[in-house]
Amino acid sequence: MSKQKLKLLILLNLTWSILGFFADFAWLREVPIYLVPLTSICSLYPPLLTIWYLLKYLDRLTPNWLTFWVILGTASYGLMAQIYFPLLMSWKGINFHDVGSMFWVAVYGLQSIILFKHLKKLSFQQMLPGLIYIFTADSSHFFYPTFVDFILPNYPIWLKITTVSVAVLLQISVAAIVYLLNRNHRLVLN
Numbered sequence: 001m002s003k004q005k006l007k008l009l010i011l012l013n014l015t016w017s018i019l020g021f022f023a024d025f026a027w028l029r030e031v032p033i034y035l036v037p038l039t040s041i042c043s044l045y046p047p048l049l050t051i052w053y054l055l056k057y058l059d060r061l062t063p064n065w066l067t068f069w070v071i072l073g074t075a076s077y078g079l080m081a082q083i084y085f086p087l088l089m090s091w092k093g094i095n096f097h098d099v100g101s102m103f104w105v106a107v108y109g110l111q112s113i114i115l116f117k118h119l120k121k122l123s124f125q126q127m128l129p130g131l132i133y134i135f136t137a138d139s140s141h142f143f144y145p146t147f148v149d150f151i152l153p154n155y156p157i158w159l160k161i162t163t164v165s166v167a168v169l170l171q172i173s174v175a176a177i178v179y180l181l182n183r184n185h186r187l188v189l190n
Contacts, residue, residue, distance in 0.1 A: 001114070006057040009111070013053065016046040016108070027148045038140035039147070042101075045074050045108050052115065064122045068178065069130030071112045071119065076134070076170040078109010084163055088149060091156055121182055127175060134171050138164055 020042045031039055048070050055062045085102045089095065141147040142164045150160055 001056065003057060006053050009053045009114075010050055010057060013046045013050040013108070013111075016104070017050055020046055024148065027151070030151065031146055032144075035140060035144055035146050038137045038144075041077055041147070042104065045070065045077065049074070049108060049111055056118075062118065064120050065126045065129050067115055067119050068122055068127055069133065071115050071178065072130045072134055072171060072174055074109050074115070075112035075174045076167065078106055078112065079170050080163075080167050081105035081109065083166055087159060087162065091159060092152075116178075119178070122178075124179065127179065131171075131175060135168070138168055138171070141167075 024039070024043045028036060028039060028043065048066075052062055052066065052070055081102050081104075085098045089098050137146070141150060142160065145151045147163075149155060
């Protein structure tokens with residue numbers, strides 16, 4: 001990947017990291033400080049993409065476990081947004097914020113394709129940190145106030161169950177695809 005493309009991706013994700021922080025700041029103050037690391041969605045992935053691209057730009061090693069973790073989160077949440085936001089808007093009505101969020105998450109979700117090209121052969125042990133984190137975050141979203149919409153008044157339980165269930169299924173699917181391609185030696189080896 002050229003340095004020019006990397007600069008553009010760094011700038012894009014850095015900008016979205018800053019915007020995401022300001023957009024999420026109000027509700028993040030409602031999350032207990034020890035649970036903030038589990039508010040994984042928009043607050044986490046643009047900064048992680050920024051770090052990943054910055055490492056590439058500086059010709060530093062991008063750890064394989066980090067590449068997998070970012071692919072797992074961006075791909076699964078990128079797909080999840082296209083399911084979640086229409087369901088959310090069926091409950092609370094169509095609005096610019098949720099339509100914009102679908103676009104926002106789709107853009108960082110599509111970046112998983114770029115990262116996938118840089119994923120080296122990895123072991124299941126290298127996949128574990130990402131899997132443990134993402135399933136812990138999913139559990140936290142369900143049981144604690146670590147997902148912004150789940151703390152809305154009268155949020156429907158059917159939507160909460162559907163959201164977490166579909167997210168877990170997508171995450172298992174992404175991890176299984178990576179694992180099976182890896183097992184069959186079809187990943188690009190750098």
